[in-house]
Amino acid sequence: MTENKRKFEWVDKWAKMTGERARIDAKVHKTAIVYNTEAGWVKEHYDGTIEIINTKENRGENMREKERINRIMSLLQRIWEQQPDVRFNQLISNLQHMYSSQNEGYGQRMMKEKGSLGDEAESSYLDLFYLEDDKWEEFLQKLVDNRATDD
Incomplete structure (x- = not known):
């Protein structure tokens, strides 16, 4: 188990760097990033505000109005x-x-x-x-x- 942990440890670092890069890009381009937390899906805006996203919408249960x-x-x-x-x-x-x-x-x-x-x-x-x-x-x-x- 310890060997596998060491072998794939770079994946955790890579994922963290990818998230940080996405956050920087969102600030530069005035957009947002979306990610999953323990509390559910959130949308983090470029100004730092975080909005909790309704998971029903994410699953398509509440579609946009036609x-x-x-x-x-x-x-x-x-x-x-x-x-x-x-x-x-x-x-x-x-x-x-x-x-x-x-x-x-x-x-x-x-x-x-x-x-x-x-x-x-x-x-x-x-x-x-x-x-x-x-x-x-x-x-x-x-x-x-x-x-x-x-x-």
């Missing part, structure tokens, strides 16, 4: 109809940039790119993978409401 899909798609349609010359992915990209700039750079990721001569240049991209639908819907609704008052 109605949100029609609401969000309807908002996107209304916005897109006001600028029909814009391609769909161009519209989404523009909206993501607007959301990020209005929310302290949410989702902005920095990276280094290698050029053809081996030189490195810093670049950035947006990753809104973890943005909850209710926040996106609220943003889109404000855009629609603001454009309605402009007309």
Whole structure:
């Protein structure tokens, strides 16, 4: 037993380092990490606040409401109809940039790119993978409401 413990001791260290790295990344990118504790699943936000996650939701017992899909798609349609010359992915990209700039750079990721001569240049991209639908819907609704008052 002692031999196996020594043999795989590096796994515990590696797991701890991975968790610490995830926590650092969450702070840098203003996201959160999710992990299991003795009390159940928790979501640790980049600002250090910890939220206990309902385990029923994690098992899919409390799914997101389906109605949100029609609401969000309807908002996107209304916005897109006001600028029909814009391609769909161009519209989404523009909206993501607007959301990020209005929310302290949410989702902005920095990276280094290698050029053809081996030189490195810093670049950035947006990753809104973890943005909850209710926040996106609220943003889109404000855009629609603001454009309605402009007309």
